[in-house]
Amino acid sequence: MKVSSKPSLTWEILTSRADRPRQEVFPLNTGRCEYFYSARYALAAALDALKLAPQQSILMPSYNCWVEVEPVVRSGAKIDWYRVKTDFSIDEDDLLARIRPETAVIFVIHYLGFPQRLENIRRVCTERGIVLIEDCAHALLSNDGDIPLGSMGDMAIFSIRKTVPITDGGCLLINNPAFSVKRPRSVRPNRFVTYFVASEMLAGGTTTDAQRLGQMVFLCNLAVARFVRIGLKGIHKILQDRGDYLVYPSGNNFREYAKNWGMSDISAAIVRGSDFSRIKELRRANFLYLLEKLKNEERCMLPIHSLPKGVCPLFFPVIVRDRDRVYRELKDRGLSGHNWWGDFHSAVPWDSFPDAVYLKENVFGFPVHQDVVINNLDKMLATFNKCL
Ligand SMILES: Cc1ncc(COP(=O)(O)O)c(C=O)c1O
Numbered sequence: 001m002k003v004s005s006k007p008s009l010t011w012e013i014l015t016s017r018a019d020r021p022r023q024e025v026f027p028l029n030t031g032r033c034e035y036f037y038s039a040r041y042a043l044a045a046a047l048d049a050l051k052l053a054p055q056q057s058i059l060m061p062s063y064n065c066w067v068e069v070e071p072v073v074r075s076g077a078k079i080d081w082y083r084v085k086t087d088f089s090i091d092e093d094d095l096l097a098r099i100r101p102e103t104a105v106i107f108v109i110h111y112l113g114f115p116q117r118l119e120n121i122r123r124v125c126t127e128r129g130i131v132l133i134e135d136c137a138h139a140l141l142s143n144d145g146d147i148p149l150g151s152m153g154d155m156a157i158f159s160i161r162k163t164v165p166i167t168d169g170g171c172l173l174i175n176n177p178a179f180s181v182k183r184p185r186s187v188r189p190n191r192f193v194t195y196f197v198a199s200e201m202l203a204g205g206t207t208t209d210a211q212r213l214g215q216m217v218f219l220c221n222l223a224v225a226r227f228v229r230i231g232l233k234g235i236h237k238i239l240q241d242r243g244d245y246l247v248y249p250s251g252n253n254f255r256e257y258a259k260n261w262g263m264s265d266i267s268a269a270i271v272r273g274s275d276f277s278r279i280k281e282l283r284r285a286n287f288l289y290l291l292e293k294l295k296n297e298e299r300c301m302l303p304i305h306s307l308p309k310g311v312c313p314l315f316f317p318v319i320v321r322d323r324d325r326v327y328r329e330l331k332d333r334g335l336s337g338h339n340w341w342g343d344f345h346s347a348v349p350w351d352s353f354p355d356a357v358y359l360k361e362n363v364f365g366f367p368v369h370q371d372v373v374i375n376n377l378d379k380m381l382a383t384f385n386k387c388l
Pocket of ligand 1: 138250251
C-alpha cells in the first residue's frame, strides 16, 4: 500500500473529466476569478493591482509557508508581522496593535481550511481604508457556517491544486470592484511542464498493493518524461537560455515569467468535472475518524479539537516531538504525511515569534484527502504509534 499526501491524479480522472456534469462551487461560480498557474502568482497579481506607494506596508502572519511571503518581498512592499497562536488562530489583539498609519493591507491565512474570526478585523479595515486579503490556499470548499471563506476580504487567493488532483491551478477572487488585474490574455503553461507534472502525479498517487502492477505503465512513462527533461535542460544550457521547460507550480519556486501563466486546459477540465460535495464529505469523514482515534493520545498534542460545520480540512494536524523523524519513518514505509512548513523565509524576524517557530518545527499532518480510506489511516496510525 502506498499513501500519497496529496489527492491522486488517476487515468480515470484524466480521461473521464469531460463527461461529468459541471459542479458549481464558490468561488469558481462567481465570475470574478482570475486563474493562475498557482496561488503564489495570484497573490503577485493582487499586489500589482494594489499599486502600493513605497512607504505603505502589509501586515502579515508570522506563521507562514514561505511561498506566500516571496511575492510580497518581490513586490517591494514593507512588511510588518503579527502573532499567530499555537492553535492556528490569529492573535487579534496583537494584529490590531500593530496597525500603523502606513498599513495598507492586512493579510490573513485560513490555515488548513479552518476559518479565522474576521468580523472585527473586517470592520477595522473598512473604517481605516485598509485592504483585507484572505489567503484561502488551504480553504477551497470551506465555509464559516454558511459563509464561504474568501468572501469577506477585498480579495482572496485559492490554491485549487491543493484540493483537486490537477497539475496546476490557483485563482484570485476580487470582491472589491475598485481593483482589477491587467495581464495578457490566455498565456498557457508550456505543454511539457503539464505533461511532466501529470506524469509525476500519475506515477506517485495513492495505490493498493493490487494496483502496484498497473502503476508500472505510469512509472515507465515518468522515466520517459525525465529523459526528455534532461534533453531539454541540455538544449537550454547550450542555448544559454534560462528556459521555462520546467517550472513546478509547487515547492519554493517563484518565476517572474510564470506570473502571467493561466491554468492548463487539462486542469481546467478536471476542475469542471470534479464532484466537490463528495470531496468535502470524504475529507470531513477522514478528519473525524482521526480525531476520534487521537483525541485521547497523550504522546502528541492536537492543536485543533473539533471540525466545525462547513470546514473542508486540508489535513489532520498533530504536534509531535521529533516531527521530522516521524515524517521520515512513515514515508520510508510509503505512507506520506506532511512535515508542515519546515522552510523559514529570511524576511521574517523569527526570534520575535516563538509560537510560529514552534508550529513550523512540530506540526505533522495526516492526509485526509478524498483518496484516503480507513485502511490507509489505520496503517498510518499503527506506524505513527510505533514512532511515538
Ligand atoms: C498559506 C499558503 N498561501 C499560499 C500558498 C501558495 O499556493 P501555491 O502553491 O498554489 O502557489 C501556499 C502554498 O503552499 C500556502 O500554504
